[in-house]
Amino acid sequence: MGTARERLLDAAAKRFYDDGVNATGIDTITAEAGVAKKSLYNNFSSxxxxxxxxxxxxxxxxxxxxxxxxxxxxxxxxxxxxxxxxxxxxxxxxxxxxxxxxxxxxxxxxxxxxxxxxxxxxxxxxxxxxxxxxxxxxxxxxxxxxxxxxxxxxxxxxxxxxxxxxxxxxxxxxxxxxxxxxxxxx
CATH class of the missing domain: 1.10.357.10 (Tetracycline Repressor, domain 2)
Incomplete structure (x- = not known):
């Protein structure tokens, strides 16, 4: 399954490629990665x-x-x-x-x-x-x-x-x- 960081990067890669960077919100990425929003900010400052x-x-x-x-x-x-x-x-x-x-x-x-x-x-x-x-x-x-x-x-x-x-x-x-x-x- 990977670390939270890996799952977030995988989800971001998929969503950014499919939907675009600006059209993809943090909530979409965290939901797809199966992590809490706090995990995103523990791994990425923004x-x-x-x-x-x-x-x-x-x-x-x-x-x-x-x-x-x-x-x-x-x-x-x-x-x-x-x-x-x-x-x-x-x-x-x-x-x-x-x-x-x-x-x-x-x-x-x-x-x-x-x-x-x-x-x-x-x-x-x-x-x-x-x-x-x-x-x-x-x-x-x-x-x-x-x-x-x-x-x-x-x-x-x-x-x-x-x-x-x-x-x-x-x-x-x-x-x-x-x-x-x-x-x-x-």
């Missing part, structure tokens, strides 16, 4: 703190997916494509109301520019692009690697947005194919 923990957990979850896929790859090209594979894995996760795109971007869209939640999501996306650049630097020069990483980042974000609208990872799979074709020319 809803803002819970949102921050949710974003951190989603980031760590994606990094774990990527690490697993990267470890399985046998080539440098495969390691670059493992970023796409991690996005595909994420899209294939079981979602109660279906896949709706990147949970981090969905959450960030609810906050004003400069808000800590948006900054945390921006940092995640920058780290993904950095992972791409580091992998690409093993295949081409550093300048070209940064440029391709930015292109792949745009490709990924567009594909995840469209996949979220479609409710299927097909667009992400297509994006992976496009990236593989581009990598074959290096």
């Amino acid at each position: 809803k803002t703190d819970l949102v921050s923990a949710y974003i951190d957990a989603r980031h760590a979850e994606w990094l774990d997916l990527h690490r697993s896929r990267s470890t399985q790859a046998s080539t440098e090209v495969g390691r670059v494509l493992s970023v796409f594979d991690a996005y595909i894995d994420h899209a294939n996760d079981a979602y109660g109301n279906g896949f709706r795109g990147c949970g981090l971007l969905n959450a960030a869209a609810e906050f004003p520019a400069g808000a800590p939640a948006r900054e945390a999501v921006r940092a995640h996306k920058e780290q993904v692009e950095q992972i791409l650049a580091e992998g690409l630097a093993r295949l081409t020069d550093e300048q070209n690697a940064r440029e391709i990483a930015e292109h792949f980042s745009f490709l990924l974000e567009g594909a995840v947005a469209r996949a979220g609208l479609d409710g299927t990872p097909a667009r992400l799979e297509r994006a992976r194919g496009i990236a593989a074709t581009m990598l074959a020319t290096l």
